Structures are given as C-alpha cells and as structure tokens.
Amino acid sequence: MEILVCVKRVPDAAENEIAVEGGAIRGDDLVYSVNEWDNYAVEEAIQIVEREGGSVTVVTVGDGDAEEVLRREMAMGANQGLLLSDPAFAGADGLGLATILAAAVRKGAYDLVLTGALADDGAAQVGGMLAALLDWPFASLVNLVEVDGSRLRVGREIEGGTQEVSDIDLPCVLSIQTGINEPRYVGLRGIRKVASVEIPVLDAAALGVTPAAAKVRRLDYFVPPAGAGADMLTGTTAELAGQLLGLLKAKGGIK
Amino acid sequence: MATVFAYIAHAGGRADDSALELLAAVRTLFPGADPVALVAGSGPSLEAACQEAAASFAEVWKFDQEALAYPNAELLRPLLARVLPPGALVLLPHSTLGMDLGPGLAVKLGAAYLPDVVGGSPLEGTSLQAVRQEFSGQVSAHVACDVSGGAVVTLRSGAFKAEPSRSAGGRVVDRSADAGGLSARRRFVKLVQAEAGDIDITREDVLVSVGRGIGDKENIALVEELAEAMGAALCCSRPIVDAKWLEKPRQVGTSGQTVKPKVYLALGISGSFQHLGGIKGSPFLVAVNKNPKAPIFQAASVGIVADLLELVPALTEAIQKGK
Ligand SMILES: Cc1cc2nc3c(=O)[nH]c(=O)nc-3n(C[C@H](O)[C@H](O)[C@H](O)COP(=O)(O)OP(=O)(O)OC[C@H]3O[C@@H](n4cnc5c(N)ncnc54)[C@H](O)[C@@H]3O)c2cc1C
Numbered sequence: 001m002e003i004l005v006c007v008k009r010v011p012d013a014a015e016n017e018i019a020v021e022g023g024a025i026r027g028d029d030l031v032y033s034v035n036e037w038d039n040y041a042v043e044e045a046i047q048i049v050e051r052e053g054g055s056v057t058v059v060t061v062g063d064g065d066a067e068e069v070l071r072r073e074m075a076m077g078a079n080q081g082l083l084l085s086d087p088a089f090a091g092a093d094g095l096g097l098a099t100i101l102a103a104a105v106r107k108g109a110y111d112l113v114l115t116g117a118l119a120d121d122g123a124a125q126v127g128g129m130l131a132a133l134l135d136w137p138f139a140s141l142v143n144l145v146e147v148d149g150s151r152l153r154v155g156r157e158i159e160g161g162t163q164e165v166s167d168i169d170l171p172c173v174l175s176i177q178t179g180i181n182e183p184r185y186v187g188l189r190g191i192r193k194v195a196s197v198e199i200p201v202l203d204a205a206a207l208g209v210t211p212a213a214a215k216v217r218r219l220d221y222f223v224p225p226a227g228a229g230a231d232m233l234t235g236t237t238a239e240l241a242g243q244l245l246g247l248l249k250a251k252g253g254i255k
Numbered sequence: 256m257a258t259v260f261a262y263i264a265h266a267g268g269r270a271d272d273s274a275l276e277l278l279a280a281v282r283t284l285f286p287g288a289d290p291v292a293l294v295a296g297s298g299p300s301l302e303a304a305c306q307e308a309a310a311s312f313a314e315v316w317k318f319d320q321e322a323l324a325y326p327n328a329e330l331l332r333p334l335l336a337r338v339l340p341p342g343a344l345v346l347l348p349h350s351t352l353g354m355d356l357g358p359g360l361a362v363k364l365g366a367a368y369l370p371d372v373v374g375g376s377p378l379e380g381t382s383l384q385a386v387r388q389e390f391s392g393q394v395s396a397h398v399a400c401d402v403s404g405g406a407v408v409t410l411r412s413g414a415f416k417a418e419p420s421r422s423a424g425g426r427v428v429d430r431s432a433d434a435g436g437l438s439a440r441r442r443f444v445k446l447v448q449a450e451a452g453d454i455d456i457t458r459e460d461v462l463v464s465v466g467r468g469i470g471d472k473e474n475i476a477l478v479e480e481l482a483e484a485m486g487a488a489l490c491c492s493r494p495i496v497d498a499k500w501l502e503k504p505r506q507v508g509t510s511g512q513t514v515k516p517k518v519y520l521a522l523g524i525s526g527s528f529q530h531l532g533g534i535k536g537s538p539f540l541v542a543v544n545k546n547p548k549a550p551i552f553q554a555a556s557v558g559i560v561a562d563l564l565e566l567v568p569a570l571t572e573a574i575q576k577g578k
Contacts (some may be wrong), residue, residue: 013390013391013525014467017393017524017546017548018389019391021395025394048396052357062529073359095361098358098362104551117354120390120391121389122370122371122387122388122389123370123387124354124371125357125370126367128355128357128358128362129358129361132360132362132363133331133362136440137329137331137439138328138359139355139440140351140354140355140439141351141354141355153444154351155447156351158351158510159350159351159508160449160511160513161506161510161511162446162447162448162449163446163447163449164446165394165443165444165445165446168441168442169440169441172441174438178493178497179493179497182498182499186367188455202479208485215367215368215400215404216367216368216369216400217399218396218398219396219397219398220394220396221389221396222394222395222397223390223394223395223548224392224488224553225429225511227555229552230552230553230555230556230557231556231557231558232557233558234556237561237565238567238569238573240566241569241572242573243470244541244557244559244566244573245573245577247541247557248485248518248520251517251518252488253463253487253517253518253541254412254461254574255319255486255487
C-alpha cells in the first residue's frame, strides 16, 4: 500500500500563549510543532504498512522551515518526505492547499491519502476538498482502519462517541481523528538518522498548479470579549485552597 | 441574493436541534432570505421530519430514497451537487456530518467554503463577514468570504440561538425523483454504540474533571485523591482518553458524555467548544488553569490562575482537615 500523509507545521497551542497584537498573532517567540492530529495519521500509515507492506510518504506545503516537521515524521518511521514550496503558495486558503496537494497526489501512485482531521485553525477542510478534487471517496474523523483487499473498513467517530462503520473503496482520502492509535515516541537517535536524508522540493511549475485567488480571507485576529467572566480568586496556594474549599462547600461540591 | 438552503439533520422522525439554529443564522447572515429546507432520508420517519421542518421553513425539499436511509455524506454530496442551483448559499451544521459533507460539496459546487462559523454580520453585496475561532478558542478571527459563486457555510452548534418556530406552514416539495440512481464508493455498514463503563458520569452531581494540563500519567493519582476527598466522580477531557490515562466513558464532550452536574471542577482544561459542549445546565463551574487567557475562564463561574499540580494537593489536604 502506497500511502501519502499530509502534515502541517503549526504553532503549538499547548506550548504557547497565542497572543494578538495589531490584529495579528504575535509571532516572535512561538514554538512550532507538528499539528497534533497529523501524528495520529502518520502513525496509522506506518502501522498499515507494517501489516500490509508498501511505503509511507509525508508531504507538506510550506517554506524551508516546514522541512523540520517532515524530518520529525520520517524519524517516526515515514519512508520519505516531500516538500511543496513556492512563494506563489503563500496565503493559500483551504482550497488552495488542497489544489497543491492534489497535484502532488497525481504525480505519484498512491492507494491511500491520509490527513489529520483538523489543524489548529480548526477548519477541518483540506482532506474533504482534496478528495473532491481527486474525485476519490472520503471519510472524515476516522478512528478505525482495516485493510480488506481493494477496500477498507473504516470507523468514523460521530457524536456521543458512537462509531459509524463503513466500507470504502481504494483509492480514497481519510482524515484521522486523535485516539485511533498511540503515536510512537520519536527519540533523538531517530532524528539524527534522518537529519541528512535529502527531501525533494516541488514548486508550482514542477506541480503544474497555479492556486486560484482565495475566496475566504482572514481580515484580522482579535481576542474575544471576556463575556460575563469568572470571579477570579487570588492569593497564595494555601489561601486559594481555603477559599475554594469554602465555595465548594457552599455549592454542595463536597459530600 | 441567491437562494439560501438549510440542510436538516434528523433522526427517528425528529428534526435535529440544529434546524432552528440554522434558521436563526439565516436571519443574522442573510436577513430577508426565505431559506429552503433540504430533508433527505427514507420512509415514514423522513415524512415526519419534513412535516416538522415545514413548521419553520416556507419550503421543504424532500428526498425520499432507500439509499438515503442513513445520512451518508458520500451520497448526499453528489445529490446536493445535482439539485442545487448555481450560486446557492448552503448552510450545514458543523457536526460530524457537516464536516464530512461540507468541504467536498463546496468543491463540487465551485463555491466558497466557510466552516465552523460562530457569528457574523448581514451579507453586504457578495461579501459575507463572519467570525471564526482558532487555537481551541484562544483567539477569534474576522473572515471575509466571497459568496458570488455560492458558498457552503457550516455553523457551530449553540452559536446561533434557536428561535421558536414561526409556524411557516410551509409546503413540502417532493424531489425524490431527482435523488434516483445514487451510488457511493463508501457504503454504510453499521453503528457501534460507545461502550458503557463501570461509572456513569452523566448521573453525578459533583465532577472533578482533568485535562491535558495534568502533564503526566503519574499525576492522575493527585486528582483521584481530590475526587475521593470531595466524594466526587472523576472525568476528563479527550486528550486524557486518547493517551489512555482514563477510560472513554469518563470523557466529557461532544464525542464523549453529556453531563449535568451541579458542580464542575475543571483542572488544566483549556475550554474548547467540544469539551464545553458536553456540559449542560450551567453548573457551578470552577476552572483552574495556569494560563490567565484560557477560554475556559469565559465559561467559568469562578477562576483560579494556578499550577494545578500545586493547588490540587493543597485543596485535598484542606478538605481532609476540614471534614
Ligand atoms: C470532532 C471532535 C470531537 C471532539 N470531542 C471532544 C470531547 O468530546 N471532549 C473533549 O474534551 N475534547 C474533544 N475534542 C478535542 C478538543 O478540540 C480539544 O482538543 C480538547 O478538549 C483539549 O483538551 P484539554 O483542554 O485537556 O487540553 P489543552 O487544550 O491542551 O489544554 C490544556 C490546558 O491546561 C493548562 N495547563 C497546562 N499545565 C497546567 C498546570 N500545571 N496547571 C494548570 N493548568 C495547566 C493549559 O494552559 C491549557 O489551557 C474534540 C475534537 C474534535 C475535532
């Protein structure tokens, strides 16, 4: 099974306080990492290849910095990386990204394309668009994959934790939900092993794409008004514990 | 303005709560529009859902086909691409179905895709201004969407408050003939219900809930002790279940359990809408988070900016002494 996994370099929301300045995200000291959902997608691809044979390619659209996430996923076990990079790609919206990725898919011979279910911008759109551009079937929020000849049995996680099980023909695109597996640990040794592997770079000309003008544009970022807001308690740890104990007792929170 | 359509999700003959929220969103984003409800399915339960939709929408398009008995996005997408007029403005709930259907539908219609909208202002010309959230609600963004070639918009649950139906007394138009001959390369097999655990957090009055801020599996013992001292049940956010630190039946949220406690103590939880979406009945919500800007503080009754690893043992001790 030849599998392509789309990954993205994002500001790590757990490591950063995302601050807004003048309508933009303050960028100087942001820590970046692989989008959380993508690690599950790469792990799933590696596990499928371990069972069925084949190879895993990780791909990203971005500038030179984006290469680091490809290397991280290769250290995890992906066989090769592919960087799609061109100044013309800057500012691409979801459809723009899907168009660039679709061109890369057409250049290869993949049976299966995986994406993360969502990136931290929360749009959950690239996988579904990519499938539509390729005219391949699609399933989102996948939390189970079993290979069965020329088709897969997939589970989608729907509301309330219920799983919707379907059969889907190959080739197809799946967006992967967290919790489907346990992404393996990436050690320093793994990182060192792939540090000097060459990663091919394809630009707009090589891919034969010109992303169309974005239909959706972000105007600005802002911090939402705090609303009614909470009563904020202050004090030393012991004082806070004491105040909280009082409040919890009063509200029936201590039995 | 192009015609506005609202996709009505339904189950067991009842229209989903999202139906009236879509209607409220139409009134905010496309005032003056008379939206058409799209209802697909099969048999008597479809008919009942159509009648319910007709109480709020002036026109309801009914698609009755055996193949549509289960809402498979791989069938709904080609169906909608077939029947919707050029330039259509389509509203979907940002549910697991909306996420499955929406992005590809926008591509097939050549329309813009505007996902997970939480607010916005009335359409001006061909530019729709909407509000979205990013980074689990830590920041919001204004976005402008060019709807001149149509648009598919998905709406976050709860963002537009459902208004009571206006007794539209709408007419149901049977468009089933247009839904013939659909086939999909993804075929629905079955639903598997979430496993029941040894604890039912939906019945508990007092919940201690732990999120990724706990940092390490070893630290779970700290919150277990606190829950025990309080006589509360322990629950958690999704990353804790993904990491297998606690079992799935303890997960609160849209893809977990919906709880209705009187007191909810959220420890190291950022407050994503998928988590908060599982908490009903506005409990006394106490949030402990080391980030003063965490979105959970907007939903909380009482907030404490602190490291939970320090505060939790101190609180446990205070309770044990105070008892
Ligand atoms: C389709 C879908 C369904 C989902 N369903 C659910 C669901 O049912 N339930 C759910 O919970 N999520 C769900 N999610 C995931 C959700 O989007 C968030 O990723 C998740 O809720 C985040 O969990 P968290 O708040 O524990 O972690 P994070 O967002 O990582 O937040 C951790 C918080 O802990 C704080 N913190 C860190 N260290 C400390 C410390 N020492 N002391 C105090 N505070 C600290 C940080 O400041 C941060 O605010 C779903 C996502 C999708 C896409």
